[in-house]
Amino acid sequence: MFTGIIEVTGRLARREPRGAGARLTIATARPLARLALGESIAVNGACLTVVARRGTRFVVDVSPETLRRTTIGALEPGARLNLERALRIGDRLGGHFVQGHVDGVGRLRTIRPDADWHLYEFEAPRSLARYLVEKGSIAVDGVSLTIFGCKAATFVVALIPHTLKQTTLGERRPGDRVNLEADVLVKHVASLLPARRVRR
DSSP: OBOSOOOEEEEEEEEEEETTEEEEEEEESSOOTTOOTTOEEEETTEEEEEEEEETTEEEEEEOHHHHHHSGGGGOOTTOEEEEEEOOOTTOOOOSOOBOSOOOEEEEEEEEEEETTEEEEEEEOOGGGGGGOOTTOEEEETTEEEEEEEEETTEEEEEEOHHHHHHSGGGGOOTTOEEEEEEOHHHHHHHHHHHHHHHHO
16 A cells, blocks of 8 residues: 655666566665665555665566556656655654556647646546546556646646656656556445445
């Protein structure tokens, strides 16, 4: 479980095939304190497992399923990545509950400056439309954001300068693909509604 508050960004240093999957070596500007083998870490919002660590670099294996269902399959060496270690009991929950299970890949449609903010409009897969709730949460490339406008399968978020600087979202341009994870609480509520209607 994660919070969508990015701890640090890293760079994809190396990508190697591993069967139908891949092995990624990720470099960070500073070592992630006490990062342990077997630990879960969110990479652009996808929960992966640390299989090796060397100083400021760590290695993760990516399954074929993750490569197909996320943007990780298209990453090239040098790509900047959002990184977050798993939530510990007692940690502050500054964002929202993020599982690291990407629901689908969306696309950035437009960027519009608005004073000190930037309004980003994203297009989501149709399967996610029912989970887009105004004032609700969504994780975009692992970043916890609040939806303040949604229509059909599109939604708008407002990004402050800090978020643009400290995450990869400041580098995104219209047309770029992003990993999306809907709020797990909204998904659970939505899953119960059909069953409730049937009982009536």
